[in-house]
Amino acid sequence: MSLIIAKRLDQVDDLPTVPHTMQRVLSEIEQVSSSAMSLQAIIEQDPVITAKILKIANSSYYSPIKEISSVARAIVTMGFLEIRDLVISFSLIGLFCEDLGFAEFNSKKLWLHAIAVGVGSRMIAKEVHGLDSDDLFTAGILHDLGRLVYCLYFKEELHQVLAEARNSGVGLNQAEETLGLTHASIGAYLALRWKLSDILVAVIRYHHHPQEAGEFVQAAAVVNLADALAKQLRIGWSGLSEATRIIIPKVLGLDVQKVEQIAQQLQEEKNRIIDSWGDIIC
Numbered sequence: 001m002s003l004i005i006a007k008r009l010d011q012v013d014d015l016p017t018v019p020h021t022m023q024r025v026l027s028e029i030e031q032v033s034s035s036a037m038s039l040q041a042i043i044e045q046d047p048v049i050t051a052k053i054l055k056i057a058n059s060s061y062y063s064p065i066k067e068i069s070s071v072a073r074a075i076v077t078m079g080f081l082e083i084r085d086l087v088i089s090f091s092l093i094g095l096f097c098e099d100l101g102f103a104e105f106n107s108k109k110l111w112l113h114a115i116a117v118g119v120g121s122r123m124i125a126k127e128v129h130g131l132d133s134d135d136l137f138t139a140g141i142l143h144d145l146g147r148l149v150y151c152l153y154f155k156e157e158l159h160q161v162l163a164e165a166r167n168s169g170v171g172l173n174q175a176e177e178t179l180g181l182t183h184a185s186i187g188a189y190l191a192l193r194w195k196l197s198d199i200l201v202a203v204i205r206y207h208h209h210p211q212e213a214g215e216f217v218q219a220a221a222v223v224n225l226a227d228a229l230a231k232q233l234r235i236g237w238s239g240l241s242e243a244t245r246i247i248i249p250k251v252l253g254l255d256v257q258k259v260e261q262i263a264q265q266l267q268e269e270k271n272r273i274i275d276s277w278g279d280i281i282c
């Protein structure tokens with residue numbers, strides 16, 4: 001990203017700060033001594049996140065046999081990593097729920113898209129040797145973070161991007177690239193400011209050009225593929241006039257049958273994602 005863009009972003013005074021609960025959870029899981037109890041303590045200090053955890057834990061998405069009425073119970077039933085991922089998702093989603101001010105964009109639909117990409121990325125990562133599927137879930141949730149920031153803080157530029165896309169008949173990403181300010185670079189800048197891990201910054205920056213992601217090429221390729229699948233299955237917002245042709249990044253080493261299987265799995269999750277998460281986000 002050019003210095004000019006960085007400077008421009010730095011001038012936005014009210015660029016959101018990293019959500020407190022998310023930051024605590026992320027640093028907690030890096031500690032060797034992290035435990036279900038410390039995760040529970042962090043969550044319970046945030047009543048909004050606690051309420052959302054309990055709501056989704058009891059939704060049709062997880063369909064528990066017995067009602068889950070406490071965070072402790074949710075961690076035991078659903079697992080430490082699953083709860084960690086939910087906390088990260090909820091603390092971010094809560095940040096950008098307002099009206100985005102554009103007829104073309106809707107925060108709820110953008111978040112549904114992000115969740116579908118998170119779920120899809122986790123499914124793909126499980127099939128690729130050496131990747132942490134939980135990291136990839138978080139990366140998927142975050143990949144289009146810059147889109148929301150674009151809508152809220154770069155309105156003038158976004159009007160120009162939309163006009164360029166309309167006039168030249170190109171997709172939104174290409175119009176952003178033509179004008180020199182992409183949602184990927186904005187999102188990566190915010191992730192850097194938030195001191196998120198290198199893998200998250202790289203995936204956000206390169207999810208449309210995974211081959212440029214250096215050592216994180218596979219992670220970026222996973223999210224790139226999950227993004228394409230979520231668009232093809234039309235889960236949440238998927239952009240304007242975007243092609244839905246699936247190109248399997250070679251670096252993943254997955255064959256067509258495997259990707260079709262994953263697409264089928266994600267298709268089966270579609271209604272559960274929309275019903276359960278749609279109720280909780282925004």
Ligand SMILES: [Fe+2]
Nearest residue numbers: 143144207208
């Ligand atoms: Fe994107």
Ligand SMILES: [Fe+2]
Nearest residue numbers: 117143144227
């Ligand atoms: Fe996306």
